[in-house]
Amino acid sequence: MAEKRTIIPIGPYHPLQEEPEYFELFVEGEKVVDIDVHIGYNHRAIEQIAQRMSWDQVIFLVERICGICSTSHPIANCNAQEDLAGVEIPERAKYIRSIVGELERIHSHLLWLGLAGHFIGYNTLWMWVWKYREPVLEIFEHITGNRNHYAMMRPGGVRRDIKEEDIPYLMKVLDELERKLEMLTKAALDDPVLAARLKGVGVLTKEDAIKYCAVGPTARASGVPIDVRKDDPYAAYDLVEWNIITREEGDVFAKTVVRILECLESIKIIRQCLEKLKKVKGDIAVNIKKMPPGEGKGRHEAPRGETFHYVRSDGSNNPVRVKVRAPTYVNLPTCKATVPGESVADAALILASIDPCYCCTERMMRVVDRRTGKMELDGKDLIRLSQEKTKKLRRELGI
Amino acid sequence: MVQKDVITKIKEALKGKILFWEEKSPRRHYFGVKKTDIVPVAKYIFEKAKARFIIASGIDTPKGIEILYHFSFDRQGGKIITAKVLVPKEKCEIESIAPVIPGAAWIEREIQDLLGVKFLNHPDPRPLLAAENWPEGFYPLRSEYRDEEFYKDSDKENK
Numbered sequence: 125m126a127e128k129r130t131i132i133p134i135g136p137y138h139p140l141q142e143e144p145e146y147f148e149l150f151v152e153g154e155k156v157v158d159i160d161v162h163i164g165y166n167h168r169a170i171e172q173i174a175q176r177m178s179w180d181q182v183i184f185l186v187e188r189i190c191g192i193c194s195t196s197h198p199i200a201n202c203n204a205q206e207d208l209a210g211v212e213i214p215e216r217a218k219y220i221r222s223i224v225g226e227l228e229r230i231h232s233h234l235l236w237l238g239l240a241g242h243f244i245g246y247n248t249l250w251m252w253v254w255k256y257r258e259p260v261l262e263i264f265e266h267i268t269g270n271r272n273h274y275a276m277m278r279p280g281g282v283r284r285d286i287k288e289e290d291i292p293y294l295m296k297v298l299d300e301l302e303r304k305l306e307m308l309t310k311a312a313l314d315d316p317v318l319a320a321r322l323k324g325v326g327v328l329t330k331e332d333a334i335k336y337c338a339v340g341p342t343a344r345a346s347g348v349p350i351d352v353r354k355d356d357p358y359a360a361y362d363l364v365e366w367n368i369i370t371r372e373e374g375d376v377f378a379k380t381v382v383r384i385l386e387c388l389e390s391i392k393i394i395r396q397c398l399e400k401l402k403k404v405k406g407d408i409a410v411n412i413k414k415m416p417p418g419e420g421k422g423r424h425e426a427p428r429g430e431t432f433h434y435v436r437s438d439g440s441n442n443p444v445r446v447k448v449r450a451p452t453y454v455n456l457p458t459c460k461a462t463v464p465g466e467s468v469a470d471a472a473l474i475l476a477s478i479d480p481c482y483c484c485t486e487r488m489m490r491v492v493d494r495r496t497g498k499m500e501l502d503g504k505d506l507i508r509l510s511q512e513k514t515k516k517l518r519r520e521l522g523i
Numbered sequence: 524m525v526q527k528d529v530i531t532k533i534k535e536a537l538k539g540k541i542l543f544w545e546e547k548s549p550r551r552h553y554f555g556v557k558k559t560d561i562v563p564v565a566k567y568i569f570e571k572a573k574a575r576f577i578i579a580s581g582i583d584t585p586k587g588i589e590i591l592y593h594f595s596f597d598r599q600g601g602k603i604i605t606a607k608v609l610v611p612k613e614k615c616e617i618e619s620i621a622p623v624i625p626g627a628a629w630i631e632r633e634i635q636d637l638l639g640v641k642f643l644n645h646p647d648p649r650p651l652l653a654a655e656n657w658p659e660g661f662y663p664l665r666s667e668y669r670d671e672e673f674y675k676d677s678d679k680e681n682k
Contacts, residue, residue: 418547
């Protein structure tokens with residue numbers, strides 16, 4: 125029934141991430157046959173604004189790119205500026221950077237996990253996971269003064285120290301979180317409904333992951349073992365022991381597992397860094413007096429993948445060019461490879477599985493019949509569709 | 524030793540196509556490529572040398588639009604090598620690398636919107652960021668771009 129092709133627009137406004145997206149699903153019956161992505165609805169010209177700011181201000185500006193992984197852009201930009209200036213940051217600052225970076229990974233992954241749970245109709249999972257995430261934000265408030273937008277990074281080091289007397293409190297929170305995460309891992313891995321619902325859905329093959337230059341958990345769940353923290357170590361990532369988590373399957377389930385297990389690795393990293401903080405004393409930053417003319421490239425493994433920053437200086441107080449590449453920019457086009465062939469009930473979940481797009485599924489507008497222009501479904505209906513599919517699976521499995 | 528091999532291999536394989544090579548630090552390299560050579564160079568680095576394409580970035584310089592193609596060798600020492608290409612403003616076009624590297628399709632569309640570089644043989648050359656009714660000849664990241672000029676006409680209409 126090719127003439128009954130329907131277009132489902134998803135979006136367009138998704139101001140949470142740096143990339144508001146608008147998806148057009150081309151549907152035949154229940155099956156998605158093609159997908160088109162439009163972005164640029166909320167372009168904030170960050171790169172151009174950065175050209176009018178001083179080097180210090182740029183860090184604050186890029187921190188505002190994203191509200192969830194708000195420290196990943198500052199770390200990447202600091203790395204770029206330090207590469208440009210040829211500066212090595214003090215050891216203590218390295219540990220603090222890694223601690224902040226990893227705490228952020230935990231809270232970002234948990235946020236995603238909760239939303240994914242809600243989407244497939246596991247509202248208990250959603251509530252629980254967000255409850256577990258709360259102490260992480262409290263840590264942030266305690267050590268940086270803010271639950272988000274921590275403003276901890278500065279070119280040459282970090283802005284604030286982590287006090288010795290706070291370390292036991294942090295350790296305690298991490299211990300509790302680890303126990304809960306382990307429980308969650310077991311529950312998720314053993315759940316027959318989750319397996320039936322997520323396994324084999326939206327598979328991104330290794331070849332496609334490489335072809336589309338995917339990064340982060342999206343690539344690692346497809347068996348591409350890349351991680352900037354290991355490959356191009358910065359901060360304290362080469363000074364502590366940890367593993368890269370990979371999965372071969374490339375489906376939504378694999379992406380979920382990678383994210384949960386990464387949280388546990390993050391806890392491992394933070395613990396070692398906190399131990400080191402007890403021994404390593406000294407400055408937390410070096411001053412960069414003047415930016416020399418030249419270029420710098422810096423990156424950071426953000427929760428969603430590699431964040432890349434390129435800076436160019438002419439020796440003045442303002443950058444000539446700041447180029448920002450967020451991980452979503454390369455992960456999002458993979459939907460061309462993963463969504464076609466899947467059902468409408470799964471499409472939004474697959475789009476959510478690379479992490480950025482979840483919120484746009486909340487803002488899904490409607491399903492429109494291409495010929496009549498009649499509205500068929502809205503955003504809530506699509507979530508309902510997805511939740512109903514899980515319920516149906518449950519009944520079939522007799523749970 | 525693995526680290527050295529990648530760079531030496533590329534230098535040997537692309538001999539004659541590399542205009543200059545600059546090693547900023549052991550893990551950060553820059554090299555110049557002629558505009559006409561970018562597709563074979565990108566093809567070699569992506570397919571043979573197994574690098575990952577990170578992103579391209581365009582810069583408006585007094586000599587023309589400079590496009591930088593950043594490639595990463597993830598499992599081979601974490602190096603980032605950057606191919607620099609200069610595109611003159613008079614004939615602002617360059618061959619697209621998107622047919623070779625699908626991951627480059629979006630950024631080429633973005634550079635087209637923001638800097639007005641035309642990518643030849645691009646599989647999907649629609650605007651990426653610019654709105655459908657974006658006027659022609661306004662490229663926000665070019666140095667001559669001024670907001671006032673862009674809003675001039677709409678002001679008239681409002682009056």
